[in-house]
Protein backbone atom coordinates (compact mmCIF):
# COMPACT_ATOMS: atom_id res chain seq x y z
CA UNK A 1 0.00 0.00 0.00
CA UNK A 2 1.40 3.46 -0.92
CA UNK A 3 2.18 6.02 1.77
CA UNK A 4 -0.81 8.11 0.68
CA UNK A 5 -3.17 5.11 0.69
CA UNK A 6 -2.00 4.41 4.25
CA UNK A 7 -2.68 8.04 5.18
CA UNK A 8 -6.14 7.68 3.62
CA UNK A 9 -6.83 4.65 5.83
CA UNK A 10 -5.63 6.49 8.95
CA UNK A 11 -7.92 9.42 8.20
CA UNK A 12 -10.86 7.06 7.56
CA UNK A 13 -10.30 5.65 11.06
CA UNK A 14 -9.94 9.14 12.57
CA UNK A 15 -13.26 10.08 10.99
CA UNK A 16 -14.97 6.96 12.32
CA UNK A 17 -15.64 5.61 8.82
CA UNK A 18 -15.18 2.11 7.40
CA UNK A 19 -12.18 0.82 5.45
CA UNK A 20 -13.56 1.93 2.12
CA UNK A 21 -15.94 4.58 0.79
CA UNK A 22 -19.53 3.86 1.75
CA UNK A 23 -22.82 5.70 1.35
CA UNK A 24 -24.73 6.65 4.48
CA UNK A 25 -28.38 5.67 4.31
CA UNK A 26 -30.80 5.74 7.22
CA UNK A 27 -27.82 6.25 9.52
CA UNK A 28 -26.05 3.10 8.29
CA UNK A 29 -22.83 2.98 6.27
CA UNK A 30 -23.65 0.88 3.19
CA UNK A 31 -21.58 -0.63 0.38
CA UNK A 32 -22.70 0.21 -3.14
CA UNK A 33 -23.54 -2.41 -5.71
CA UNK A 34 -22.45 -0.87 -9.01
CA UNK A 35 -19.32 -0.41 -11.10
CA UNK A 36 -16.02 0.33 -9.37
CA UNK A 37 -14.90 3.92 -8.84
CA UNK A 38 -11.26 4.80 -8.24
CA UNK A 39 -10.18 7.63 -5.95
CA UNK A 40 -6.86 8.97 -7.14
CA UNK A 41 -4.55 11.31 -5.22
CA UNK A 42 -4.03 14.18 -7.70
CA UNK A 43 -0.60 14.96 -6.23
CA UNK A 44 1.10 11.54 -6.27
CA UNK A 45 -1.26 10.14 -8.93
CA UNK A 46 -1.57 6.95 -6.89
CA UNK A 47 -4.76 5.10 -6.04
CA UNK A 48 -6.21 5.85 -2.62
CA UNK A 49 -9.24 3.56 -2.74
CA UNK A 50 -11.62 1.73 -5.04
CA UNK A 51 -15.30 1.49 -4.14
CA UNK A 52 -18.53 0.45 -5.89
CA UNK A 53 -21.07 2.92 -7.29
CA UNK A 54 -23.98 3.25 -4.86
CA UNK A 55 -26.63 2.32 -7.45
CA UNK A 56 -30.33 3.03 -8.01
CA UNK A 57 -31.74 0.68 -5.33
CA UNK A 58 -29.78 2.28 -2.51
CA UNK A 59 -30.62 5.72 -3.90
CA UNK A 60 -34.31 4.84 -3.56
CA UNK A 61 -33.76 3.60 0.00
CA UNK A 62 -32.03 6.89 0.84
CA UNK A 63 -35.01 8.91 -0.45
CA UNK A 64 -37.41 6.78 1.60
CA UNK A 65 -35.26 7.08 4.74
CA UNK A 66 -35.16 10.86 4.33
CA UNK A 67 -38.95 11.01 3.87
CA UNK A 68 -39.51 9.05 7.08
CA UNK A 69 -37.02 11.02 9.18
CA UNK A 70 -38.24 14.34 7.81
CA UNK A 71 -41.69 13.93 9.37
CA UNK A 72 -40.22 13.53 12.86
CA UNK A 73 -37.81 16.41 12.28
CA UNK A 74 -40.40 18.87 10.98
CA UNK A 75 -43.38 17.89 13.14
CA UNK A 76 -41.92 16.10 16.15
CA UNK A 77 -38.95 18.36 16.93
CA UNK A 78 -39.43 21.98 17.96
CA UNK A 79 -37.75 24.62 15.84
CA UNK A 80 -35.67 25.68 18.85
CA UNK A 81 -34.48 22.09 19.37
CA UNK A 82 -33.53 21.82 15.70
CA UNK A 83 -31.39 24.91 16.18
CA UNK A 84 -29.74 23.41 19.28
CA UNK A 85 -28.88 20.22 17.41
CA UNK A 86 -27.38 22.27 14.60
CA UNK A 87 -25.25 24.18 17.12
CA UNK A 88 -24.08 20.82 18.52
CA UNK A 89 -23.19 19.71 14.99
CA UNK A 90 -21.10 22.87 14.51
CA UNK A 91 -19.26 22.16 17.76
CA UNK A 92 -18.63 18.55 16.72
CA UNK A 93 -17.28 19.63 13.31
CA UNK A 94 -14.97 22.04 15.12
CA UNK A 95 -13.50 19.10 17.00
CA UNK A 96 -12.72 17.39 13.65
CA UNK A 97 -11.22 20.25 11.63
CA UNK A 98 -7.84 18.57 11.15
CA UNK A 99 -8.91 15.12 9.88
CA UNK A 100 -11.61 16.69 7.69
CA UNK A 101 -9.18 19.22 6.21
CA UNK A 102 -6.52 16.55 5.67
CA UNK A 103 -8.96 14.21 3.95
CA UNK A 104 -10.14 17.04 1.69
CA UNK A 105 -6.57 18.06 0.84
CA UNK A 106 -5.60 14.47 0.09
CA UNK A 107 -8.53 13.61 -2.19
CA UNK A 108 -9.35 16.96 -3.82
CA UNK A 109 -5.71 18.11 -4.06
CA UNK A 110 -6.59 21.43 -2.45
CA UNK A 111 -3.97 23.10 -0.20
CA UNK A 112 -4.51 22.12 3.43
CA UNK A 113 -4.61 25.76 4.53
CA UNK A 114 -7.57 26.39 2.17
CA UNK A 115 -9.25 23.20 3.39
CA UNK A 116 -9.04 24.36 7.02
CA UNK A 117 -10.78 27.60 6.01
CA UNK A 118 -13.50 25.68 4.17
CA UNK A 119 -14.19 23.45 7.18
CA UNK A 120 -14.36 26.60 9.34
CA UNK A 121 -16.93 27.95 6.90
CA UNK A 122 -19.03 24.81 7.34
CA UNK A 123 -19.04 25.44 11.11
CA UNK A 124 -20.15 29.00 10.40
CA UNK A 125 -22.93 27.79 8.09
CA UNK A 126 -24.37 25.42 10.70
CA UNK A 127 -24.24 28.16 13.36
CA UNK A 128 -25.81 30.76 11.06
CA UNK A 129 -28.74 28.56 10.04
CA UNK A 130 -29.11 27.16 13.59
CA UNK A 131 -29.96 30.72 14.55
CA UNK A 132 -32.62 30.91 11.87
CA UNK A 133 -34.35 27.63 12.81
CA UNK A 134 -36.78 29.26 15.28
CA UNK A 135 -36.98 32.66 13.64
CA UNK A 136 -38.66 31.77 10.39
CA UNK A 137 -42.34 32.56 10.47
CA UNK A 138 -45.17 33.70 8.29
CA UNK A 139 -47.20 36.86 8.42
CA UNK A 140 -50.77 38.04 8.90
CA UNK A 141 -52.21 39.68 5.80
CA UNK A 142 -55.05 42.27 6.14
CA UNK A 143 -57.32 40.78 3.45
CA UNK A 144 -60.47 42.81 2.71
CA UNK A 145 -62.95 39.96 3.27
CA UNK A 146 -62.67 39.99 7.05
CA UNK A 147 -61.05 36.54 7.17
CA UNK A 148 -58.01 36.02 9.32
CA UNK A 149 -55.43 35.24 6.66
CA UNK A 150 -51.97 34.12 7.68
CA UNK A 151 -49.07 32.38 6.02
CA UNK A 152 -46.89 29.52 7.15
CA UNK A 153 -43.47 28.74 5.71
CA UNK A 154 -43.45 25.00 5.35
CA UNK A 155 -40.53 22.68 4.57
CA UNK A 156 -40.61 21.11 1.11
CA UNK A 157 -40.11 17.52 2.36
CA UNK A 158 -37.11 15.74 0.87
CA UNK A 159 -34.60 17.69 -1.20
CA UNK A 160 -31.92 16.15 -3.40
CA UNK A 161 -28.59 17.96 -3.57
CA UNK A 162 -25.92 17.24 -6.18
CA UNK A 163 -22.44 18.70 -5.62
CA UNK A 164 -19.16 18.92 -7.61
CA UNK A 165 -15.56 18.04 -6.75
CA UNK A 166 -13.96 21.47 -6.37
CA UNK A 167 -15.10 22.32 -2.81
CA UNK A 168 -16.83 19.19 -1.52
CA UNK A 169 -17.26 19.79 2.22
CA UNK A 170 -17.90 23.51 1.78
CA UNK A 171 -20.66 22.81 -0.74
CA UNK A 172 -22.16 20.08 1.43
CA UNK A 173 -22.39 22.40 4.46
CA UNK A 174 -23.64 25.23 2.26
CA UNK A 175 -26.65 23.21 1.13
CA UNK A 176 -27.33 20.84 4.06
CA UNK A 177 -27.46 23.56 6.76
CA UNK A 178 -30.31 25.69 5.33
CA UNK A 179 -32.20 22.57 4.22
CA UNK A 180 -32.37 21.02 7.68
CA UNK A 181 -32.80 24.34 9.51
CA UNK A 182 -36.07 24.73 7.61
CA UNK A 183 -37.25 21.20 8.45
CA UNK A 184 -36.38 19.25 5.31
CA UNK A 185 -34.89 15.80 4.86
CA UNK A 186 -31.85 15.57 2.58
CA UNK A 187 -30.32 13.17 0.10
CA UNK A 188 -26.98 14.44 -1.16
CA UNK A 189 -24.76 13.08 -3.90
CA UNK A 190 -21.22 14.46 -3.90
CA UNK A 191 -19.02 14.01 -6.94
CA UNK A 192 -17.93 10.38 -7.09
CA UNK A 193 -14.34 11.71 -7.18
CA UNK A 194 -14.52 13.46 -3.79
CA UNK A 195 -17.27 11.88 -1.66
CA UNK A 196 -15.54 11.15 1.65
CA UNK A 197 -15.72 14.47 3.53
CA UNK A 198 -19.47 14.70 2.85
CA UNK A 199 -19.98 11.23 4.36
CA UNK A 200 -17.73 12.20 7.29
CA UNK A 201 -19.67 15.43 7.87
CA UNK A 202 -22.96 13.56 8.08
CA UNK A 203 -21.46 10.88 10.36
CA UNK A 204 -20.14 13.60 12.70
CA UNK A 205 -23.57 15.29 12.60
CA UNK A 206 -25.35 12.04 13.48
CA UNK A 207 -22.97 11.40 16.36
CA UNK A 208 -23.79 14.94 17.56
CA UNK A 209 -27.55 14.31 17.58
CA UNK A 210 -28.82 14.64 14.00
CA UNK A 211 -31.64 12.09 13.61
CA UNK A 212 -30.47 9.11 11.57
CA UNK A 213 -31.87 9.09 8.08
CA UNK A 214 -32.52 12.83 7.97
CA UNK A 215 -29.44 13.38 5.80
CA UNK A 216 -28.30 10.58 3.50
CA UNK A 217 -25.20 10.56 1.32
CA UNK A 218 -24.98 8.66 -1.97
CA UNK A 219 -21.46 7.86 -3.15
CA UNK A 220 -21.69 7.15 -6.82
CA UNK A 221 -22.01 8.24 -10.41
CA UNK A 222 -24.38 10.94 -11.62
CA UNK A 223 -26.04 9.10 -14.51
CA UNK A 224 -26.84 6.04 -12.33
CA UNK A 225 -27.19 6.99 -8.66
CA UNK A 226 -27.87 10.70 -9.23
CA UNK A 227 -30.43 10.14 -11.94
CA UNK A 228 -32.34 7.62 -9.78
CA UNK A 229 -32.60 10.05 -6.86
CA UNK A 230 -33.62 12.96 -9.11
CA UNK A 231 -36.58 10.93 -10.34
CA UNK A 232 -37.62 9.43 -7.00
CA UNK A 233 -41.14 10.44 -6.03
CA UNK A 234 -40.18 11.50 -2.48
CA UNK A 235 -37.85 14.21 -3.81
CA UNK A 236 -39.57 17.61 -3.98
CA UNK A 237 -36.73 19.79 -5.20
CA UNK A 238 -33.32 19.26 -6.78
CA UNK A 239 -30.42 21.56 -5.91
CA UNK A 240 -27.58 21.15 -8.39
CA UNK A 241 -24.08 22.64 -8.13
CA UNK A 242 -21.90 21.85 -11.13
CA UNK A 243 -21.38 22.49 -14.82
CA UNK A 244 -23.97 24.07 -17.14
CA UNK A 245 -24.07 20.95 -19.35
CA UNK A 246 -24.92 18.56 -16.51
CA UNK A 247 -27.15 21.16 -14.86
CA UNK A 248 -29.26 21.32 -17.98
CA UNK A 249 -29.62 17.52 -18.05
CA UNK A 250 -30.57 17.39 -14.37
CA UNK A 251 -33.07 20.25 -14.75
CA UNK A 252 -34.73 18.50 -17.71
CA UNK A 253 -35.01 15.23 -15.75
CA UNK A 254 -36.47 17.10 -12.77
CA UNK A 255 -38.87 19.09 -14.95
CA UNK A 256 -40.29 15.91 -16.43
CA UNK A 257 -41.63 15.14 -12.97
CA UNK A 258 -42.48 18.86 -12.47
CA UNK A 259 -39.85 19.19 -9.77
CA UNK A 260 -38.30 22.63 -9.26
CA UNK A 261 -34.54 23.10 -9.30
CA UNK A 262 -31.89 25.48 -8.08
CA UNK A 263 -28.92 25.52 -10.43
CA UNK A 264 -25.57 26.86 -9.19
CA UNK A 265 -23.44 26.55 -12.33
CA UNK A 266 -20.25 27.93 -13.80
CA UNK A 267 -18.96 31.35 -14.70
CA UNK A 268 -16.65 33.42 -16.86
CA UNK A 269 -16.38 36.39 -14.58
CA UNK A 270 -14.88 39.72 -15.59
CA UNK A 271 -12.31 41.22 -13.24
CA UNK A 272 -12.05 44.82 -14.45
CA UNK A 273 -9.08 47.05 -13.64
CA UNK A 274 -9.15 50.79 -14.41
CA UNK A 275 -6.08 53.02 -14.73
CA UNK A 276 -6.87 54.86 -11.47
CA UNK A 277 -6.86 51.66 -9.38
CA UNK A 278 -4.26 50.87 -6.76
CA UNK A 279 -2.34 48.58 -9.12
CA UNK A 280 -0.52 46.69 -6.39
CA UNK A 281 -3.82 45.72 -4.79
CA UNK A 282 -5.39 45.00 -8.17
CA UNK A 283 -2.49 42.71 -9.17
CA UNK A 284 -2.71 40.76 -5.91
CA UNK A 285 -6.50 40.64 -6.23
CA UNK A 286 -6.27 39.41 -9.82
CA UNK A 287 -3.89 36.62 -8.76
CA UNK A 288 -6.16 35.53 -5.92
CA UNK A 289 -9.16 35.73 -8.24
CA UNK A 290 -7.80 33.25 -10.78
CA UNK A 291 -4.90 31.32 -9.25
CA UNK A 292 -6.22 30.42 -5.79
CA UNK A 293 -7.69 26.93 -5.70
CA UNK A 294 -5.80 26.43 -8.98
CA UNK A 295 -8.63 28.39 -10.59
CA UNK A 296 -11.13 25.63 -9.85
CA UNK A 297 -13.71 28.06 -8.56
CA UNK A 298 -17.04 28.97 -10.11
CA UNK A 299 -16.41 32.68 -9.40
CA UNK A 300 -12.80 32.69 -10.67
CA UNK A 301 -11.78 35.98 -12.28
CA UNK A 302 -11.07 34.24 -15.55
CA UNK A 303 -11.42 37.30 -17.80
CA UNK A 304 -9.03 40.05 -16.76
CA UNK A 305 -10.20 43.28 -18.38
CA UNK A 306 -7.52 45.97 -18.06
CA UNK A 307 -7.56 49.60 -19.14
CA UNK A 308 -5.13 50.18 -22.02
CA UNK A 309 -3.13 52.73 -19.99
CA UNK A 310 -2.05 50.08 -17.41
CA UNK A 311 -2.46 46.83 -19.37
CA UNK A 312 1.24 46.11 -19.91
CA UNK A 313 2.24 47.23 -16.42
CA UNK A 314 -0.41 45.14 -14.65
CA UNK A 315 0.38 42.02 -16.67
CA UNK A 316 4.07 42.41 -15.82
CA UNK A 317 3.22 42.70 -12.12
CA UNK A 318 1.08 39.55 -12.27
CA UNK A 319 3.71 37.66 -14.24
CA UNK A 320 6.34 38.57 -11.64
CA UNK A 321 3.97 37.51 -8.84
CA UNK A 322 3.36 34.13 -10.48
CA UNK A 323 6.94 33.12 -9.86
CA UNK A 324 6.73 33.55 -6.10
CA UNK A 325 3.54 31.51 -5.60
CA UNK A 326 4.32 28.22 -3.85
CA UNK A 327 3.04 25.24 -5.84
CA UNK A 328 3.36 21.83 -4.20
CA UNK A 329 1.99 19.05 -2.06
CA UNK A 330 -1.53 19.95 -0.85
CA UNK A 331 -0.70 18.35 2.50
CA UNK A 332 2.14 20.84 3.05
CA UNK A 333 1.14 23.80 5.26
CA UNK A 334 3.04 26.26 3.05
CA UNK A 335 1.54 25.23 -0.30
CA UNK A 336 -0.50 27.99 -1.94
CA UNK A 337 -1.61 26.16 -5.09
CA UNK A 338 -2.08 22.44 -5.46
CA UNK A 339 -2.59 20.31 -8.55
CA UNK A 340 -5.71 20.22 -10.68
CA UNK A 341 -8.12 17.94 -8.85
CA UNK A 342 -8.45 15.10 -11.34
CA UNK A 343 -7.17 13.71 -14.63
CA UNK A 344 -10.26 14.68 -16.65
CA UNK A 345 -10.04 18.32 -15.57
CA UNK A 346 -6.27 18.37 -16.15
CA UNK A 347 -6.84 17.26 -19.74
CA UNK A 348 -9.49 19.96 -20.19
CA UNK A 349 -7.32 22.80 -18.80
CA UNK A 350 -4.17 21.84 -20.70
CA UNK A 351 -6.24 21.36 -23.86
CA UNK A 352 -7.71 24.86 -23.47
CA UNK A 353 -4.21 26.40 -23.14
CA UNK A 354 -3.04 24.56 -26.29
CA UNK A 355 -6.17 25.70 -28.10
CA UNK A 356 -5.53 29.31 -27.06
CA UNK A 357 -1.98 29.05 -28.41
CA UNK A 358 -3.50 27.82 -31.65
CA UNK A 359 -5.76 30.92 -31.65
CA UNK A 360 -2.66 33.13 -31.38
CA UNK A 361 -2.46 33.76 -27.63
CA UNK A 362 0.68 35.16 -26.10
CA UNK A 363 1.04 32.76 -23.15
CA UNK A 364 2.66 34.13 -19.99
CA UNK A 365 3.32 31.37 -17.52
CA UNK A 366 5.98 29.96 -15.20
CA UNK A 367 8.13 27.04 -16.19
CA UNK A 368 8.98 25.66 -12.75
CA UNK A 369 6.56 22.95 -11.62
CA UNK A 370 6.58 20.12 -9.05
CA UNK A 371 7.73 16.75 -10.42
CA UNK A 372 4.49 14.88 -9.73
CA UNK A 373 0.82 15.73 -9.88
CA UNK A 374 -1.69 17.27 -12.26
CA UNK A 375 -0.06 20.72 -12.08
CA UNK A 376 -0.95 23.55 -14.40
CA UNK A 377 1.16 26.68 -13.86
CA UNK A 378 -0.51 30.05 -13.24
CA UNK A 379 -1.08 31.35 -16.76
CA UNK A 380 -2.16 34.58 -18.44
CA UNK A 381 -3.35 34.47 -22.04
CA UNK A 382 -2.81 37.82 -23.76
CA UNK A 383 -3.44 38.96 -27.33
CA UNK A 384 -6.89 37.35 -27.65
CA UNK A 385 -10.19 39.16 -27.91
CA UNK A 386 -13.42 38.43 -26.07
CA UNK A 387 -14.77 36.32 -28.92
CA UNK A 388 -11.97 33.78 -28.53
CA UNK A 389 -12.72 30.30 -27.20
CA UNK A 390 -10.52 30.96 -24.16
CA UNK A 391 -12.56 34.05 -23.28
CA UNK A 392 -15.93 32.39 -23.74
CA UNK A 393 -15.42 28.88 -22.31
CA UNK A 394 -15.12 28.05 -18.62
CA UNK A 395 -11.56 26.71 -18.22
CA UNK A 396 -11.82 26.03 -14.46
CA UNK A 397 -8.06 26.19 -14.03
CA UNK A 398 -5.43 28.85 -13.14
CA UNK A 399 -5.75 30.55 -16.51
CA UNK A 400 -6.94 34.13 -17.10
CA UNK A 401 -7.56 35.71 -20.48
CA UNK A 402 -6.36 39.34 -20.39
CA UNK A 403 -8.27 41.78 -22.60
CA UNK A 404 -7.53 45.51 -22.90
CA UNK A 405 -10.33 48.10 -23.00
CA UNK A 406 -10.57 51.79 -23.88
CA UNK A 407 -13.27 53.19 -21.61
CA UNK A 408 -16.11 52.33 -19.21
CA UNK A 409 -18.57 51.66 -21.99
CA UNK A 410 -16.28 49.16 -23.68
CA UNK A 411 -15.46 47.45 -20.35
CA UNK A 412 -19.18 46.94 -19.66
CA UNK A 413 -19.83 45.65 -23.18
CA UNK A 414 -17.00 43.11 -22.92
CA UNK A 415 -17.95 42.07 -19.38
CA UNK A 416 -21.53 41.34 -20.44
CA UNK A 417 -20.59 39.66 -23.73
CA UNK A 418 -20.73 36.13 -22.30
CA UNK A 419 -23.36 33.46 -21.70
CA UNK A 420 -22.69 33.53 -17.96
CA UNK A 421 -23.80 35.82 -15.14
CA UNK A 422 -22.21 34.70 -11.90
CA UNK A 423 -19.70 37.25 -10.59
CA UNK A 424 -17.50 40.21 -11.45
CA UNK A 425 -15.32 42.90 -9.94
CA UNK A 426 -14.00 46.39 -10.55
CA UNK A 427 -10.79 48.01 -9.31
CA UNK A 428 -10.95 51.80 -9.31
CA UNK A 429 -10.46 54.83 -7.06
CA UNK A 430 -13.58 56.51 -8.50
CA UNK A 431 -16.57 55.74 -6.29
CA UNK A 432 -19.12 56.85 -8.86
CA UNK A 433 -17.55 54.61 -11.48
CA UNK A 434 -17.53 51.70 -9.03
CA UNK A 435 -21.28 52.02 -8.57
CA UNK A 436 -21.92 52.49 -12.28
CA UNK A 437 -19.98 49.28 -13.00
CA UNK A 438 -21.70 47.29 -10.25
CA UNK A 439 -25.04 48.32 -11.68
CA UNK A 440 -24.14 47.66 -15.35
CA UNK A 441 -22.28 44.35 -15.18
CA UNK A 442 -24.52 41.25 -15.20
CA UNK A 443 -23.55 39.24 -12.11
CA UNK A 444 -25.12 37.69 -9.01
CA UNK A 445 -22.11 38.83 -6.95
CA UNK A 446 -19.99 41.90 -7.65
CA UNK A 447 -16.93 43.13 -5.77
CA UNK A 448 -15.44 46.63 -5.63
CA UNK A 449 -11.68 46.72 -5.00
CA UNK A 450 -11.92 43.16 -3.75
CA UNK A 451 -12.46 39.64 -5.07
CA UNK A 452 -13.93 36.35 -3.78
CA UNK A 453 -15.29 37.73 -0.49
CA UNK A 454 -18.35 35.65 0.40
CA UNK A 455 -20.33 34.92 3.54
CA UNK A 456 -23.14 32.56 4.42
CA UNK A 457 -25.35 35.53 5.33
CA UNK A 458 -25.19 37.06 1.82
CA UNK A 459 -27.10 35.65 -1.18
CA UNK A 460 -25.20 33.80 -3.89
CA UNK A 461 -26.23 32.65 -7.35
CA UNK A 462 -26.26 33.56 -11.02
CA UNK A 463 -28.22 33.96 -14.23
CA UNK A 464 -28.12 32.51 -17.77
CA UNK A 465 -25.58 29.66 -17.98
CA UNK A 466 -24.59 30.35 -14.37
CA UNK A 467 -27.98 29.00 -13.30
CA UNK A 468 -30.90 30.30 -11.27
CA UNK A 469 -32.13 30.43 -7.70
CA UNK A 470 -30.08 31.58 -4.73
CA UNK A 471 -28.09 29.91 -1.98
CA UNK A 472 -26.88 31.45 1.31
CA UNK A 473 -28.54 34.09 3.46
CA UNK A 474 -32.27 34.39 3.88
CA UNK A 475 -32.73 33.59 0.19
CA UNK A 476 -31.79 29.97 0.91
CA UNK A 477 -34.50 29.86 3.58
CA UNK A 478 -36.99 30.79 0.87
CA UNK A 479 -35.60 28.19 -1.56
CA UNK A 480 -36.03 25.43 1.02
CA UNK A 481 -39.58 26.35 2.11
CA UNK A 482 -42.90 27.08 0.48
CA UNK A 483 -45.55 29.49 1.76
CA UNK A 484 -49.01 28.24 2.73
CA UNK A 485 -51.88 30.73 2.92
CA UNK A 486 -54.43 29.90 5.65
CA UNK A 487 -57.89 31.53 5.68
CA UNK A 488 -59.97 31.50 8.86
CA UNK A 489 -63.61 32.57 8.60
CA UNK A 490 -64.63 34.19 11.88
CA UNK A 491 -68.29 33.49 11.04
CA UNK A 492 -69.40 37.07 11.75
CA UNK A 493 -70.59 37.76 8.21
CA UNK A 494 -70.78 35.37 5.24
CA UNK A 495 -67.90 36.02 2.79
CA UNK A 496 -69.44 35.11 -0.50
CA UNK A 497 -69.43 38.36 -2.40
CA UNK A 498 -65.99 38.35 -3.90
CA UNK A 499 -62.54 36.92 -4.00
CA UNK A 500 -63.31 33.21 -4.24
CA UNK A 501 -61.21 30.97 -6.46
CA UNK A 502 -63.47 29.31 -9.00
Ligand code: NDP
Pocket residue numbers: 162163164165166167189190191192193220221222223224225226227230241242243244245246247249250264265266267297298394396422466
Ligand atom coordinates in the same frame (compact mmCIF):
# COMPACT_ATOMS: atom_id res chain seq x y z
P1 NDP B 1 -20.41 18.22 -13.22
O1 NDP B 1 -21.52 19.01 -13.77
O2 NDP B 1 -19.66 17.31 -14.10
O3 NDP B 1 -20.92 17.33 -12.00
C1 NDP B 1 -21.62 17.87 -10.90
C2 NDP B 1 -22.34 16.76 -10.17
O4 NDP B 1 -23.42 16.28 -10.99
C3 NDP B 1 -21.48 15.53 -9.87
O5 NDP B 1 -21.83 15.04 -8.60
C4 NDP B 1 -21.91 14.59 -10.98
O6 NDP B 1 -21.68 13.24 -10.71
C5 NDP B 1 -23.39 14.87 -11.02
N1 NDP B 1 -24.10 14.35 -12.18
C6 NDP B 1 -23.61 14.10 -13.44
N2 NDP B 1 -24.62 13.62 -14.24
C7 NDP B 1 -25.73 13.55 -13.48
C8 NDP B 1 -27.06 13.12 -13.71
N3 NDP B 1 -27.47 12.68 -14.92
N4 NDP B 1 -27.96 13.16 -12.69
C9 NDP B 1 -27.58 13.62 -11.48
N5 NDP B 1 -26.32 14.03 -11.19
C10 NDP B 1 -25.41 14.02 -12.18
O7 NDP B 1 -19.44 19.31 -12.54
P2 NDP B 1 -18.02 19.09 -11.96
O8 NDP B 1 -18.08 18.09 -10.85
O9 NDP B 1 -17.07 18.85 -13.09
O10 NDP B 1 -17.74 20.54 -11.31
C11 NDP B 1 -17.26 21.62 -12.01
C12 NDP B 1 -18.38 22.60 -12.37
O11 NDP B 1 -19.08 23.02 -11.20
C13 NDP B 1 -17.85 23.88 -12.97
O12 NDP B 1 -18.59 24.23 -14.12
C14 NDP B 1 -18.08 24.92 -11.88
O13 NDP B 1 -18.18 26.22 -12.34
C15 NDP B 1 -19.31 24.42 -11.23
N6 NDP B 1 -19.48 24.95 -9.88
C16 NDP B 1 -20.44 25.90 -9.62
C17 NDP B 1 -20.57 26.49 -8.38
C18 NDP B 1 -21.62 27.52 -8.11
O14 NDP B 1 -22.00 27.70 -6.97
N7 NDP B 1 -22.12 28.23 -9.09
C19 NDP B 1 -19.71 26.10 -7.28
C20 NDP B 1 -18.75 25.10 -7.64
C21 NDP B 1 -18.65 24.54 -8.90
P3 NDP B 1 -20.45 12.54 -11.49
O15 NDP B 1 -19.26 13.18 -10.90
O16 NDP B 1 -20.65 11.13 -11.18
O17 NDP B 1 -20.61 12.85 -12.96
